[in-house]
Amino acid sequence: MGRKALYTRDQFVDAALKLLAEGGPGSVTIKAVAEETGAPVGSVYHRFLSRNILLAELWLRIIDLFQVEFLEALAQGDGLRAALYTPQWVRKHPKEGKVLLMYRQEDLASGTWPEDIRERALSLREELNEGIRSFVKHRFGRVTEQNFSRAVFALFDVPHGAVRRYMEVDTVPPKQVDDLVRETYDAVMGGDR
Amino acid sequence: MGRKALYTRDQFVDAALKLLAEGGPGSVTIKAVAEETGAPVGSVYHRFLSRNILLAELWLRIIDLFQVEFLEALAQGDGLRAALYTPQWVRKHPKEGKVLLMYRQEDLASGTWPEDIRERALSLREELNEGIRSFVKHRFGRVTEQNFSRAVFALFDVPHGAVRRYMEVDTVPPKQVDDLVRETYDAVMGGDR
DNA sequence: CCTATACTAGAATATGGATTCTAATATGTC
DNA sequence: GACATATTAGAATCCATATTCTAGTATAGG
Structure with a gap:
């Protein structure tokens, strides 16, 4: 019909x-x-229904795409792989990578969101937090504010920070970035602690 | 008159x-x-003359404010202090910090810029590059693409990446961030190499 | 072949915001 | 005090974009 x-x-x-x-x-x-x-x-x-919703759809799609594999790596307890996932992912998905890093609260904050979308966004954030939390538990024995932040730093903030400058000028992060991310990961998450 | x-x-x-x-x-x-x-x-x-110019003025003012002290630390050969400068600076200047991290090529890219402004922007970028270059030379003996990137990572990308999530939600980065930045700096820039 | 319907088409409308314009207003100078 | 001018005031204009609306069109089902 x-x-x-x-x-x-x-x-x-x-x-x-x-x-x-x-x-x-x-x-x-x-x-x-x-x-x-x-x-x-x-x-x-x-x-x-609106431009905002189209954009929201786009953000959600990208975040989801990124997050699924990231969480898989984490679930296997492979923190280093998860940390290296960001540079690798943005090489594979340059446009999505650029948008992922471009994402700003503010971009979505304007306007009000349908329940539907707010929920998906919250759910994604929850999954991510849960994934990190359980990784931290597995890695450190228990979850404290301290080692949670430490993990977020090594798994997320550093890789994203390392990759940003390249994506901004539409280039792919060079291999060296992976080395630096790895060294950082080892320093921050390695050893006994 | x-x-x-x-x-x-x-x-x-x-x-x-x-x-x-x-x-x-x-x-x-x-x-x-x-x-x-x-x-x-x-x-x-x-x-x-225009909104764009007002915004440009603002960016330039902030970047300059940030960069002056940062370069001073670098000039003294104190890389760690320069790395720690970012979290400290954003604590001291929360609004400016938020804007500094919010800065996107695209925000300035729209519209065309008066010679005057383009020049100041280029000049700032040049000063920064020069500062890093000479620090790298002082630290590693010579400037290669490799160790230049390494320095940018430790001095800039990591501190900025570490601080971003806090500024985005209008909070000040906790002290722990400084520890993580320091550990990373030591791992990446320390030792012989 | 007829009808309901999901979709295409793109013109019309509404709104918000940048920029421009015209008219007043102070202030230093002569 | 009168003039020239920097500045205030805010109304008028222009324009881009989101959103709405009205008409046409193809397709499945009967």
């Missing part, structure tokens, strides 16, 4: 991703998304 | 800083800046 669709939700999200990676949030206008896809603006609105 | 000024450039820049730190780039409208200052929009435009 009904006409065959010429454009899918995914196509619009893809277009938004491309625009976001290339020109930042400001360049993701509905008109631009439509043009990028070859669709009329009406069709974009047929799929997405 | 002429009327006494009620509002200065600095007042507008301060207002912009506050707005930027609180609500991100989108919330820095000329109207908002004017209201925050108690001035009419006309007076803002009397001081700044």
Whole structure:
């Protein structure tokens, strides 16, 4: 029943991703998304209630994509692999990587979110925290504020920080970044402690 | 000659800083800046040719503020102090810190810049590179791509990465961050190498 | 072949914000 | 005191973008 669709939700999200990676949030206008896809603006609105929701969808998709494998590595207790996952992932997904690092509270904060989306976002954050928490427990025996922060630093903040400058100028982080992340991981998470 | 000024450039820049730190780039409208200052929009435009230029002024001011002391530490050959400078600085200047980390090429990239501003920006970047280069030379004997990257990682990327998550939610980085930055610095820059 | 419907098309509308403009207002100078 | 001018004031303009709306179109099901 009904006409065959010429454009899918995914196509619009893809277009938004491309625009976001290339020109930042400001360049993701509905008109631009439509043009990028070859669709009329009406069709974009047929799929997405609003621009904000389209963007939210995009963030969620990317965060999810990143997080799944990251958590897998963690679940196996392989912290180093998880730490190295960031540089590797952004090499494999440059556009997504750029957007992941570009992500700012503020970008999503504007406007109010449907229950649906807020929930998915919360759930993602919870999964991540839970994953780290259980890794920390496995690694250190118990979870304190101290060693939780330590793990976040080694697993997340350092890899992201190391990779950011490259993504910002649309280049891929060089191999050396992995060495530095590794050295840091070993120094901060290694030994007895 | 002429009327006494009620509002200065600095007042507008301060207002912009506050707005930027609180609500991100989108919330820095000329109207908002004017209201925050108690001035009419006309007076803002009397001081700044455009919103872009006001923002550029703000970025430059902050980057300069940050960089001066950072380079001083480096010039004394005190790399660790330079690495620890970031967490300390953002504690001292929370709004500026937030904005410094919020800074995105894209925010300045939109629109075209007066020669004047482009020059100041380039000059800042040059000073920074030069400072790091000479520190690297002093520390490692010679400057290679490898050890330059290593220094940037330890002096910049790690401290910034470590501090970011706190600034994003308007909190001050805890003391532990300094420990982690130090441990990383020692691991990455310490020893013979 | 008819109908309901999912979707395409893109024009019309609404809004927000940057920038411009015109008119007043002080203040130092002559 | 009159002039020139820097500045205040804020209304008017312009423009880009989100969102809405109205019409047409293709397709599955009967």
